[in-house]
Amino acid sequence: MSTDHHPDLEQVEGGDMRLHDLRICVDRIEGRPVCGLEVGDYIDVVRSNEMRLPEGKHFCLYAFAAVLPMLAAKQRDLPADDWMSKDSHVACPDPEERLIMRIDRLGTRTLRSEDLT
Numbered sequence: 001m002s003t004d005h006h007p008d009l010e011q012v013e014g015g016d017m018r019l020h021d022l023r024i025c026v027d028r029i030e031g032r033p034v035c036g037l038e039v040g041d042y043i044d045v046v047r048s049n050e051m052r053l054p055e056g057k058h059f060c061l062y063a064f065a066a067v068l069p070m071l072a073a074k075q076r077d078l079p080a081d082d083w084m085s086k087d088s089h090v091a092c093p094d095p096e097e098r099l100i101m102r103i104d105r106l107g108t109r110t111l112r113s114e115d116l117t
Contacts, residue, residue, distance in 0.1 A: 019075040021046040021106040024059075024067050027089065031098035035060040045071055048111060060099075063092040067101055074103050 025042040036058065043059040044052045053059060067090045078085040092099035 016111075018077070018108050018110050019048050020077075020108055022071060022074055023104045023106055024064065024090075025102050025104060026063075027100045027102040029097065029099050031094075031096050033099070034094065034097055035063065035092075035099070037063065037099060044106065045075075046106075047109065048075065060092070062094065063099055063101060066090050066093050067103065070103060074105070 022045045023042050024045070026037050026039050028039060029037070037060055041057060041059065042054070043064065046052060070084065070090060073084045074088075088103045090101045090103065092101070
């Protein structure tokens with residue numbers, strides 16, 4: 001799902017860094033679903049640090065916590081031989097649920113670091 005255009009992508013004039021907006025999507029559930037998520041449910045991470053959910057939906061905090069350590073790397077362009085550029089699946093920590101999420105890039109955004117740090 002890698003594209004260079006997302007309807008919400010605006011570019012910041014004079015920006016000094018490029019980051020990808022991300023979508024964390026439930027790819028499959030191989031066990032007993034207990035957190036209320038279904039295949040296709042998602043949460044977006046945009047503008048470097050904003051989390052967005054579709055209206056009326058939720059995303060399991062513990063599933064999201066499993067993805068969190070990978071997000072900063074997935075937001076950036078990486079060398080083609082870096083394992084993080086090839087691996088986009090993360091498992092929820094609940095061993096009975098076996099919920100598998102996929103991290104997709106929605107598009108690239110130019111931002112100013114001074115606005116974020």
